[in-house]
Amino acid sequence: MRNGMGRSDPSAPVLIVGGSFNKQSACTILMKYTAALFEERGMSYELLPPEAMNLPLYHPDMHADSCKEAEPLIAAFRRARAYVWCTPSYHYSISGAFKNLLDFVELMENDDPPFLGGKLVGLIAASSGPIAAIHAIGAMEQIAHALRGYVVPATAPIGPINRAVDREKGIITDDRTKLKLAQMVDEMRDVLAPV
């Protein structure tokens, strides 16, 4: 049960992955805030930097044992007990860089159980306007289901993002955004570590 190993282990981290290469990325602010929420709840997490998306273009001939660049990413996916995915909304969907990263989960096809192995997935998206982040969440929901993940009901579409964060200060300025992220993390905690 290689992929299943993180599931029953409460010390296994929640993997927070995705984001944007933008220097003053709103996604980075949302991801760091989410990491702090896990910390406050005594849950371990692993926050991957946007550079984790620096991968070659996924190719169907790639194999888990032969793609060195993807090894750290696949290892992080395997050791996680749950995931938080975060994307900027590009053209009402997810970014190409993040989609390419998720394509690499295909390398876990022969794991037992395959792909995400029934693990929980929390979803965050940021957009300039009010609607595009919702569509990006919808796109990630479809991908998570295709990869055998269970999406947390409380998702966090954040838009208009510039009313929710101060990019220069690197902080969230809007209480509703903080609440959305806290609701998502609380739902994950309730499933992963019921009290």
Ligand SMILES: Cc1cc2nc3c(=O)[nH]c(=O)nc-3n(C[C@H](O)[C@H](O)[C@H](O)COP(=O)(O)O)c2cc1C
């Ligand atoms: C290529 C591209 C496409 C985008 N498409 C949309 C869009 O369709 N609707 C929207 O509201 N925002 C769109 N945006 C804005 C981003 O969703 C928004 O700036 C987001 O905050 C980016 O996250 P980041 O700051 O972490 O890079 C787009 C941005 C880029 C670069």
